[in-house]
Amino acid sequence: MARATASDNETPQNPVPKGPGSVAYRLVQRAMQQRELTVVLVTLFVIIYFGIANSAFFTTANIITVCQYLASIAVIAFGEVLILSLGEIDLSAGAVYLSSPWFMYLFWTHGMPIGWAIVAAMVCSAGVGMINGLITVWLNVSSLIVTLAVNYVLFGFVLIESNDIQVDMPGQTGHFSIIFGVGAWSTTLWAAAMMLAIWALLKRTRFGLHVTATGGNLLAAAESGIRVRRVKVWCFIIISAASGLIGILDAIRIGSINPGSSGLDTVLPGIVAAVVGGTALTGGRGTIVGAALGAIFLGVLEDGFNLIGVNANWFYLAEGVMILVAMVANTQLGTVARRFRR
Template identity: 30%
Template sequence: MTATTQTAQERDTDHGGERDSLLTKILVRQETTLVLVMLVIGVFAASRSSLFLSPDNLSEILRSSVIYFVIACGAAMLIIGGGLDFSAGAVFTLGALSTCTLLVNGVPWPLAVLAGMAICCAVGGVNFAVITYLHVPPIIATIGSFYMLTGINNLVTGGSDVLPLPESFQWIGQGSVAGVPNDVLIAIVVGVVFWFLLERTRFGVNVRALGGNRQAAVGNGLRVFRLDLTLYVIAGATAALAGMIYSARVGAGQVTAGGTSITLNAITAVLIGGVSLMGGMGTIQGIAVGAVLLSLIDNALVLASVPPQYNSIVVGAILVCAVAVDHLRRARIYRKR
């Protein structure tokens, strides 16, 4: 065997090893597991109802996942950076009600949207200040914000929905472009922006570093306070945007919208999607799959005439498994180091 032939064989072996390694990485990714779960649920639902695979139903599954996904983008960025926000459901409602109140009083919808977003960004800043300067644990501070904002939402509106909304604003949630619903298009734009921030910018690198090891991040000169503030403001902004999309879809600012269900579903989508509750790890594409999976489970069980109680059982089981997988994944990573 010549040296040239041996070298060629070694190169082929190396390339084969690289391909095997890439395939292994793809197979062990949490998104891959979730896609397989979605396929199993899809086959089950399609076998129970011919409506499942209809274009209208598949579109509805995507639209139902939009709210969870938009909130989850900001929540995930915060968790990856080592923070936590349980006020999202109340901020969701605050953003919707403040925007809708301005709309019914004649404010043009672009200005109303910006004002509602600014209010909720300020809430994120308040959460940051309470956590940072008063040294209140994030889970306590944001749960406290949740209850206070829920009370404020009811006091300001008197418990009544805010309507009617201008058609130009409702088009955001009810219209479509080239057959694709506007809310789905908005979610795609939000997803691309957050993916770019997390994967292709220095900001994303700093967020992962902060969540992975806060003390090391401080030691390396990261502006931790500024980064934390930015992450809490972003979480408030995405919760507000989701509330506005929902209001545009239903044509009213609903006091009963949001709440604990929105908060828990968004956090569940984040964790199921592979974001580590301990910080430092997670992807936007994983969150997207997690959000669609939640919507898919709900849709499939309804079409299969399965009692709604089973929805909670299935989601809870998947959440526990996802967190367990995250624990094993982190243990494996640190063992390698």
């Protein structure tokens, strides 16, 4: 059967039946080969469940709410897919998300036009990623610790800069703000665009292949001449730039800039989305589509619990249990799926 699996993929038009119930069997087989299978199933399950449980779930207003909520989780998750594929982790992406509007505000209050202030804030965000990357690869400190420390540094910066007081987002009118966050689907479309870009980068370009190689077998990648350190630094830059951008877009959407809490509450859902989606924490395997589905799963969960009116005290407990269920299903289905893949 193992050989048949391989040739089936290459010549799908080949009509020779290869197993019990041929067509149905092969459909199952094809489905089982997808790493994103679990997350598709659990996401469908929660969507159907909340759809039935509350009639408000499938209204346009609610779908917009879900999408606006999950856009930032999704974008951070896409970045984390790159980082996790490398075998690294970035805990500072949430803090970058929260601090980039403050960078922008800082530049704006010092007289920069709003457009340029946004660009400058993006550069700062990318710079944070570069610092994460450079400390990780050149000073050989675990990225977990480096980015955790940077997370606190940025949180501190936000508290100092804001005095823990929320400010209004400058420049809230015109086409500009509609494209950059205010439009109902704006952040969702931005997230979708970033999904496409990062997917193409990871799966269709030389750089993406080198990301997978670096995370899959660091020695082999370095041996073959891939500049693994440079690859890593670039990934840290990409996740920070993406998180910074969606942070600013969200600030424009909300209309105010908040001091927020420690960025961990923002970055961890992103990591969960990536991992629930099928990206390995150990490196070498990343799926952007899975991360998007993982973000939808978390978004629907959060929104659904609100809709059906789960007691706030029970909220985290329920969310935690659902994440556990998704991950256990992931590994258990993975064992079954491997039999189909070989």
